Amino acid sequence: MSDVSNSSIPRHTLGQRIFQFLGTMDLAITLLLSLAVASIIGTVLQQNQPYTDYLIKFGPFWFDVFETAGLYDVYSALWFLAILTLLVISTSVCLIRNTPSMLKDMWNLRTHVQEKSLQAMHHKDQWSVDSSVDVTVTTLQDELIKQGFRVKQTPKTDEILVSAMRGGMNRMGYISTHLAIVIICLGGLLDSNLPLKLAEWQGKIKIETRDLPIKDVPAESRLPVGSQAFRGSIHIPEGRSSNVAFVAMRDGYLIQELPFKLEVKEFRIEHYATGQPKSFETDLLVYDDDLKVPLATTISVNHPLIYKGYAIYQASFSDGGSELTLEAWPLEQSAGDVAVSFDTKVFDNRQMRWGEQSLKLEMLSFRPFNINPDPTEDDPNRLRNFGPSFGFKLREDTGEALEYLNYMLPVERDGREFYLSGVRSSPAEDFGYLYIPVDDEGGLEAFNHFLIQLRDNELIEKLASEMASETLMVMENQNEGLKQSLHESLTTLVTMFVRGGFIEVNDFIETVLPEAERDTLGPAYLSMLREMLARIYFSDFEDTELVEDSQLLFLQDAVDAVGSLSRYGAPVFFLLTDYVHVEASGLQVARSPGKPIVYLGCALLIAGVFLLFYLPQRRFWMIVKNKESNSMILLAGMSNRNPKEFDAFFEKTAQTLRQVSGNSRA
Amino acid sequence: MTNLAGTMIEDDSSPLSQWLWRGLMVAAGIVLLSLYSQVLDSYEIGIVVLAAVGLSFLGQNWPPFRRHTIVVAGLSFFALYLYGTDLALGQKDFLLSYILASQSAFMWMSALFVLATLTYFLGLLLRSEFTEKVASALTWSATTMGMVGLMVRWRESYLISPDVGHIPVSNLYEVFILFAVITALLYLFYERRYQTRSLGSFVLLVISAAVAFQLWYAFEKGAHEIQPLVPALQSYWMKIHVPANFVGYGAFAMAAMIGTAYLLKSWRQIAAPNGLIASRLPPLTVMDDLMYKAIALGFAFFTVATILGALWAAEAWGGYWSWDPKETWALIVWLNYAAWLHMRMTKGWHGRPMAWWAVIGLFVTLFAFLGVNMFLSGLHSYGTL
Numbered sequence A: 001m002s003d004v005s006n007s008s009i010p011r012h013t014l015g016q017r018i019f020q021f022l023g024t025m026d027l028a029i030t031l032l033l034s035l036a037v038a039s040i041i042g043t044v045l046q047q048n049q050p051y052t053d054y055l056i057k058f059g060p061f062w063f064d065v066f067e068t069a070g071l072y073d074v075y076s077a078l079w080f081l082a083i084l085t086l087l088v089i090s091t092s093v094c095l096i097r098n099t100p101s102m103l104k105d106m107w108n109l110r111t112h113v114q115e116k117s118l119q120a121m122h123h124k125d126q127w128s129v130d131s132s133v134d135v136t137v138t139t140l141q142d143e144l145i146k147q148g149f150r151v152k153q154t155p156k157t158d159e160i161l162v163s164a165m166r167g168g169m170n171r172m173g174y175i176s177t178h179l180a181i182v183i184i185c186l187g188g189l190l191d192s193n194l195p196l197k198l199a200e201w202q203g204k205i206k207i208e209t210r211d212l213p214i215k216d217v218p219a220e221s222r223l224p225v226g227s228q229a230f231r232g233s234i235h236i237p238e239g240r241s242s243n244v245a246f247v248a249m250r251d252g253y254l255i256q257e258l259p260f261k262l263e264v265k266e267f268r269i270e271h272y273a274t275g276q277p278k279s280f281e282t283d284l285l286v287y288d289d290d291l292k293v294p295l296a297t298t299i300s301v302n303h304p305l306i307y308k309g310y311a312i313y314q315a316s317f318s319d320g321g322s323e324l325t326l327e328a329w330p331l332e333q334s335a336g337d338v339a340v341s342f343d344t345k346v347f348d349n350r351q352m353r354w355g356e357q358s359l360k361l362e363m364l365s366f367r368p369f370n371i372n373p374d375p376t377e378d379d380p381n382r383l384r385n386f387g388p389s390f391g392f393k394l395r396e397d398t399g400e401a402l403e404y405l406n407y408m409l410p411v412e413r414d415g416r417e418f419y420l421s422g423v424r425s426s427p428a429e430d431f432g433y434l435y436i437p438v439d440d441e442g443g444l445e446a447f448n449h450f451l452i453q454l455r456d457n458e459l460i461e462k463l464a465s466e467m468a469s470e471t472l473m474v475m476e477n478q479n480e481g482l483k484q485s486l487h488e489s490l491t492t493l494v495t496m497f498v499r500g501g502f503i504e505v506n507d508f509i510e511t512v513l514p515e516a517e518r519d520t521l522g523p524a525y526l527s528m529l530r531e532m533l534a535r536i537y538f539s540d541f542e543d544t545e546l547v548e549d550s551q552l553l554f555l556q557d558a559v560d561a562v563g564s565l566s567r568y569g570a571p572v573f574f575l576l577t578d579y580v581h582v583e584a585s586g587l588q589v590a591r592s593p594g595k596p597i598v599y600l601g602c603a604l605l606i607a608g609v610f611l612l613f614y615l616p617q618r619r620f621w622m623i624v625k626n627k628e629s630n631s632m633i634l635l636a637g638m639s640n641r642n643p644k645e646f647d648a649f650f651e652k653t654a655q656t657l658r659q660v661s662g663n664s665r666a
Numbered sequence B: 001m002t003n004l005a006g007t008m009i010e011d012d013s014s015p016l017s018q019w020l021w022r023g024l025m026v027a028a029g030i031v032l033l034s035l036y037s038q039v040l041d042s043y044e045i046g047i048v049v050l051a052a053v054g055l056s057f058l059g060q061n062w063p064p065f066r067r068h069t070i071v072v073a074g075l076s077f078f079a080l081y082l083y084g085t086d087l088a089l090g091q092k093d094f095l096l097s098y099i100l101a102s103q104s105a106f107m108w109m110s111a112l113f114v115l116a117t118l119t120y121f122l123g124l125l126l127r128s129e130f131t132e133k134v135a136s137a138l139t140w141s142a143t144t145m146g147m148v149g150l151m152v153r154w155r156e157s158y159l160i161s162p163d164v165g166h167i168p169v170s171n172l173y174e175v176f177i178l179f180a181v182i183t184a185l186l187y188l189f190y191e192r193r194y195q196t197r198s199l200g201s202f203v204l205l206v207i208s209a210a211v212a213f214q215l216w217y218a219f220e221k222g223a224h225e226i227q228p229l230v231p232a233l234q235s236y237w238m239k240i241h242v243p244a245n246f247v248g249y250g251a252f253a254m255a256a257m258i259g260t261a262y263l264l265k266s267w268r269q270i271a272a273p274n275g276l277i278a279s280r281l282p283p284l285t286v287m288d289d290l291m292y293k294a295i296a297l298g299f300a301f302f303t304v305a306t307i308l309g310a311l312w313a314a315e316a317w318g319g320y321w322s323w324d325p326k327e328t329w330a331l332i333v334w335l336n337y338a339a340w341l342h343m344r345m346t347k348g349w350h351g352r353p354m355a356w357w358a359v360i361g362l363f364v365t366l367f368a369f370l371g372v373n374m375f376l377s378g379l380h381s382y383g384t385l
Ligand code: HEM
Pocket: A001, A022, A023, A024, A025, A027, A028, A032, A087, A090, A091, A094, A098, A174, A177, A178, A181, A612, B338, B341, B342, B345, B346
């Protein structure tokens, strides 16, 4: 509804002009579309991620610019709220301005129309019948009432005007939809974090960004029990309880105190036969002074608990500090010769010392199952359980860390079994895997023994000397100098291999050997190294004639594993030997006092939209007058919707009215 | 028949047949409820009642829809009868494996939709009413096969295992079929209402595109496999939220295609007033009206669907509105069409600008429907490509 009619009034006060501007359609549409565009920004840029992620992604300059523009949390940015507020104001102004006339239009049957204006209408019909005016009016009026019209008679000097209307509620549709927008926005505002932001600006609360134990979080970062809206989350390990929730704000959090205590008795995941998760459930106990006995209940996804206006949802799950027993198998000399067993827990940190080296072991995660696509099948939908796994980091004093993921059970590859350990230096990378071959006993003894042999200089000297002699014997060469240099090359090769794997050996070949000899000597060196490694491995076998294929394969796998140790970066391999799985249920606790208001708005919106589109307002007028003992009838009609449908409707109604009044068209 | 004056059929079915239809639906509802009263919870009872009321309402002035419903029900029950309790029969039984098992029914649906599209184009080119009637019949059969496929798939999911069973509106593959079927039904409704078949080639084009995508998705990604529901989707809200959404998407898609036809005609009318386009397509005012009707219908259902989504979110995610990308894009679509409707209803805009806007609206809708799943991550993270 534009304001053409008002423009004839010469002067407006500034206030009136602003009021008018706020109610214009152009502003409304501009606001609707700007809201749409602003929303797009928030979906393209992932919201509420850790600030360090943004910093890495955008660099320091743009990080600052985007932060100032509030782009990491668009939907509670000031400018976004400003658009919403303007929309609410603009809609309210529209409502205030239009409601009176709409209400009038809803009831008013328009009894002041003139015959002239009926004649000018697009839909009209005219006929005469040979009964009296009174009878005709009554008949026609009854028919219209039967069709659901409200009617009113207005006697005039020598004629009667009948005004009729159906679908007046259409106007209610306008009021209802627009009121709904205002109500929904206000309800939503109640549930938003705007009050928290205001409190923050006033300095009443301060966002905590440090990782502190709950009891150490200062009072200024705590929100007392109250009626305000919030949405917080909390992870509670099985058997533990909590009476607070964490409310995430920008790059930190606030602590919301709860008027009750939640205890997680048990968290459960059920699985389908295929291995996908079927349900996440928590057995919950609610302790409250108002309760004689604690409230025991089970919540699951889609089935929250509503208690005292607080809604408690199953949102996620995590490890609750599972107890793990690990064996540290030495991979480097500094770690000794035997495996050391110790107990730890997920989320525990401890300083480990291996000779000179000191590393912090940070236990990150534990999973009792790993249901992944089976690499031995072509179909990616075929899943297999790879058993328990645990993740950890080894951090140097400089702060740098490598992340590891170890599987408890051996994994089969090409018919042989391996212990699997993944390593990576940043979460952005995929894991690279170390495959350690499992021996006949199903353990790591054989591999460890091989490692010890590889570090046994005496043994290596002896074997190198033997091999050098044998080689020269085959070549029928007795040169003592040549033998010595071959011996040295062999020990150097083994030392290099143990220290730096195939990479170092290759580097040696590429850099030290003259280019001309590289092609012939390179492969020769490698096969000599392999021969040496085999001799080392078999050195304490009683009878090397009876070596089985499986032993050869084990040797090959062990050599591959040793060859990649330099890239593995850890002085030990942690083998999980036992665990007690402790889970933590991830709960979301929310209070939204605005919810009933928003739902009321939603109901109004739906009702309003259907009224607007599907209840056309239809008006009919009839002027019936006496003409030579006959009655002359002039019928006219209009509708505010669906002109095409009204064409047909008018036609049909006119036909019916003619019939009941005793005149059917020729 | 091409009705150039653009008059409409209001209702032409006899009161007797209307009452019979309503009676049948009520009876079907009652039989269903009494047979399964033990296993249905109150929400499911509500959904059965809603379905019975909805179907009797839809069919009361739409005789072809009554036939469609009866055929779909008949074929679906027949398929269930053939299946019994043995899913493996889907591969072995002749009728099932070639026609009625969901995957076969979907293949028939796809073929028939493509054929219908071509036939509508042929009808337009040949100016042949008969050909267009054939195209309508093909569209009805495609819709029937799609609907039967959905019904049978529903049962198949329970045959896999009772805990896997769910209504087939839970992933992108299934909703693409729903989209094709709903868009076709909407079109068929208006085709009859407005007595014009010449828009079929345009609307069916979108459906064929959806079918092509769905086939690619099945063959390339194995998406047709029935997967069990993740816990977040195990909710009765899904049964109404998703179909309501797809009435919206379908109606918006139809509006965009009518918009395309409008633009073509408004251009050809001047360039070649007696040409095929100018003479065969309905008058501009009719298309303008249809476009408005479709958007209004879509908007109404989309409003309902979004609100249902909010109600569901309040139960599953701990808040009725989380600014999740899918949610936000639903809002964007909604705002876009709200602006369109304001322009049309209060500023009286019509014709080419509105047709363009309706076409652009399809891309906004498409992004909300597909783009979000492809490019953005969020809570709606099932149904990724
Ligand atoms: C954001 C959601 C909004 C929705 C869904 C909405 C919906 C509608 C609809 C469907 C109509 C058609 C009513 C009719 O023609 O009878 C309408 C009319 C109108 N709207 Fe809105 N509207 C919204 C916001 C606004 C805002 C913010 C304004 C304020 C400037 C506004 C101003 C108007 C006006 C002036 C009319 C004309 C009423 C008439 O003369 O019939 N609308 N609105």
